[in-house]
Amino acid sequence: MSDASRIPALASRAGGTAVLPGLVDPAALVAGESRADFEALHQRIAACVKPADVIEEILVADVVLLLWEALRLRRVKARLLEATTYRGIERIASPYCAYPPRYVSENWARGHRRTMRLVEKSLASAGLTMEHVAAHTFVVMLDTIERLDRLMAATEQRRSAALQEIDRHRAVLARDLRRAVEEAEFEVVVPAMPPDPDPAGAEAGGGA
Template identity: 35%
Template sequence: MSDEVENETWEPKPGSQASPTQPAIKPLPAEPVQRPASAAPVQQIPAEPTAKAPPIEAVRAPSAATDIQHSPKDLGALFAKRPLVLGESEADYDELLSKVTAAGKPTDAIEALWIKDMVDLVWESQRLRRLKASLLMKAGQQALTNLLAKTKDAGQVNGVRVFSVPELITAYAAGEAAAVAEVETILRRRGLDIDSLMAQALAEKLDDIERIDRLIAGADARRNRALSELERRRDSFARRRRFTAQDVTDVG
């Protein structure tokens, strides 16, 4: 019996899997796939055009050293404030600021501030000089008024009154020939000239004049210090650049 088993050869039946040990596995029937109803096509929203970025130059912060030369109004609150008093011109101040800045060529904000300080001090000094001249003019006119008030024929030409005393002084200050001749005649009769009259006016206002002179000297000194600080800072930077260049040369 054992010999029969050993000699028996296994052959697969038609339609079966060629496996001597496992029966053939029947595949499961495929279930139909339930597909959802077709949805409406999705409408694509067109993309908005992207704004082109401005060039770097357009968004770069303005340079104080450049703007101060061309438009002081664009330099912020500090530079927009002008140290003006009644009767002074904003345009004249801006012109002075532009010219001094163009000459000084500030390279950064610190130098621009020093330039602004110098311009303000120059402006203050010029104002004080104008006030001093105005004070002397007023004192001279008052001295002339006092003199003419004591002169009976003041304002008369060939015995005919042409000017009142105030009109004579106004016409003399304006340089009208008839008024100038009349005043000079009156002064000569008294042994005076206009310089001696102004000397009397100066003596009366000397204390005020000296105070104004001290204010002028102080403004000029502060202006000169600001200029010295600017020059010292630039010299220091120049020395540093030279030392750095020398170090690079030595290393090379």
């Protein structure tokens, strides 16, 4: 049985929306991402849009993938800043510590409690906080962050285009449905005249 022929039997768990198998591949997930969250997002969007045919199923799948990609990029941005905070520590906090900057930043990154307390104390003595460290980390990673922001913007534009395509497809579908209804109504209201069953006999009778 083909995918297309199985659509009616594959009613979604969300509002009876059909979900065409294989359109959204969980294999596209990267390490650490939840397949359950991915599928739940797909179901929620499908329930909201209620795709009416295979074309809309494909467009919904595009929207799901693009939204998931945007969420992934946001997480990447946040994790990047977390993972590179040690660079801000090395630049901002280390000058106020009695240890080499690299030693302080590396031990802080390893979660060395004594070093972490030392960093907090050193920052406080200089009237600084971890927000100052985060600000410097942001500046250090600005080029990478800007690239991520551009990727997110491009992903959002593609998602918006997919949503607009759904609207356009539905407008065309509605127009075609209206035309079909009008043609059907015309055929019912103005049926074709039946042919004369005996045109020759009618002519002969008229001659008599």
